[in-house]
Amino acid sequence: MRTSLVIILFAAFMVACGDDPSSKIISQQELLVRITDNSSPLILDLRPKEKYTTGHIPGALHVDFESYKKSLDDLALKKSQEIVLYCEEGQRAKELESYLLGQGFFEVRLLEGQMKDWRHSQLPLTN
16 A cells, blocks of 8 residues: 555656656757767757747757647658757647657657756757
8 A cells, every 4th residue: 555655656746747758858968969970860949939049959940839730741751750859848849749759750859958958058059
């Protein structure tokens, strides 16, 4: 009984903190290395356009979250293509991840720490 309670509380804590064990994560360092050696996956920035234009991860494309289905159609993505999603703190990225997985994409990854941590780590930005 006590073990069950601990498991339930742990699961509730993980959900509350936003950790999704089914999400594939790419570390900041791995993404930076791949950008540097030109083996970067497709990187999609889901923040508002104003935020994107003031600084984004090198090579990232902006996707308007409010009309992401049309934006994705315009990109003509392949279901086997590796895609990295990020926003400021993760909510938009997780929502788009869910959508893409539901559409049959299987190489969808979330950026560890999202843009908030990328900036905090003083990693390169471009505009």
